[in-house]
Amino acid sequence: MRVKLMSFVATLLLVSACAGSPKTESMSEGSGMADTSASHGTTSMGIGLGKVPAANSENFLVADVGNRVFFGFNKYDISASAAIVLDRQAQWLQENPSVTITIEGNCDERGTREYNLALGDRRANAAKDFLVALGVDANRLQTVSFGKEKPVALGSTESAWALNRNATAVVN
Amino acid sequence: MNGTSILFYVSGRKMVCLKTVCGLFAAILLLGFTPPAQAELKIDITKGNIDPLPVAVTNFKGDPGEAERIGRDISAVISSDLEGSGLFRPIDPNAFIQTPVSLQVRPRFGDWRVINAQAMVQGNVQLLDDGRLKVEFRLWDVYAETQMAGLVYHTSPKSWRRIAHIIADEIYKRLTGEEGYFDTRIVYIAESGPQNKRIRRLAIMDQDGANHRFLTDGSYTVLTPRFSPTAQEITYMSYIDPYNPRVYIFNIDTGQQELLGDFPGMTFAPRFSPDGNSVIMSLSTSGNSEIYTMDIRTRKVRRLTKNPAIDTSPSYSPDGSMIVFNSDRGGSQQLYVMDGDGKNARRISHGKGRYATPVWSPRGDLIAYTKMLGGEFYIGVMHPDGSGERQLAKGFLVEAPTWAPNGRVLSYWSKAKSDEKGGGGETRLHVVDLTGYNDRILVTPLDASDPAWSPLIP
Structure with a gap:
């Protein structure tokens, strides 16, 4: 929706050197992400090439903070790797008190429409809580x-489904 | 006894007529044709009908011009309805021996037996001086040589298609003993565009795909439409307020949609109560989905479930006394039945896998559902007590059955696998009968999901 893929990719390239920049598209939950637990999003703030997006912008949220957390199949509990991203989101929100966000809950296609509406709402609220x-x-x-x-x-693959089970924060 | 009934007929032409027919009949028997059915011609719809009943649908006769054309069109629609049910096999009209003109006098049953017709449909179309259309039809049992049905309809010529469906329903009813379902409509979600930017529009059509039209413009997503008992209104979930998805009621004639209630959260999974006075739906607040009813006129709200689990997809029994719904309160997605007031919830699905989207048959005898097991999706039915589970369809993704009003035929939707570039993922409506045989795709202009079958049109 408001997350423009192109700008997301571009921003990711710009700030890819940042130690704290999260690989938000990490597929396997609990892997990799935990290693970066020592460095918080704040440490990356201000680092960059002078072209980083404004600190209170959507692009910054996407690229530097991490806008998206992932869930296991049919799950809505916050995993360790999701907690790290949410921790950064919380700090970022504290530092940008004028920002309000909407958390969008999403599911993979391996469920029924109505139940998945409920499950997506659970996921969004798990992140919110x-x-x-x-x-x-x-x-x-x-x-x-x-x-x-x-x-x-896109695609009916395990890796696509893992990405589609998420709660995504967008700046209002 | 026999003597009495024979005496009954000994008078005038009727006697002669009977004699003639009997003579013909004897000749055919001698030629080695199948003997006539002993009982009245009837199809048992509950068995898998491997051999559809051969039926001759003749062109309804009308004066050259519009009446003739309408007559031909009516016959074609009747033929298509009957064939689509999977229970009938319309015979190629090129094989017909008796001409429509001579048929006006009386069917020569022998001519129809020769081409193996078990039943024969005949009719007349007349454009009256007052502008109305008069349609007569007769259904004949070719072997018993009796008229099984004969009816006359007066209508506007524009309504010829509905008359055709109504006649097909009458034929279906006479030959199966079940109510028909051809004079009905289907509302569904027309889908287009890439999988990640899907456009979803409300659309409606006759059950055979005719008279298709879109009801919303696609500028916002709509999901899970369901008909009111009068088929005049649809309740569905709409993202017209993009961050406040809610249940709305849509009037088909006016095109107006009205928000149903002001709930502190997402409302979804709506269905009308059987009396049409209320809508039952889920409300999700703080991530917890519960089932509520709302009286449409008084707006009085009643909460029926209280459980930290997901409770959704409620569907009333036809008498309104019970509700089947979907819940994961036991740890996995299963089907539960509770009383109309929310009491006595008990689990009814006990097979392997997850169950979802239960919907009570209009006859009350079965509950249809979606089942997910081992990477496959199934459409199935079970009795309201959970016994007699039976799968009717299977696929990578098949979902959300809806009942035709006779409770003998269902529609559901399927989605094919898609690739990483967004190709594939074709989404289709299906129609299948209770036997699981005769699963066919209902052709739609665009991809299609979430079918909902209307009641018989009042």
């Missing part, structure tokens, strides 16, 4: 479920 627990004002966090209707990854 996590942020609230970290001190973010709940009034700054809207949620919406798109069920299985808005996949980010």
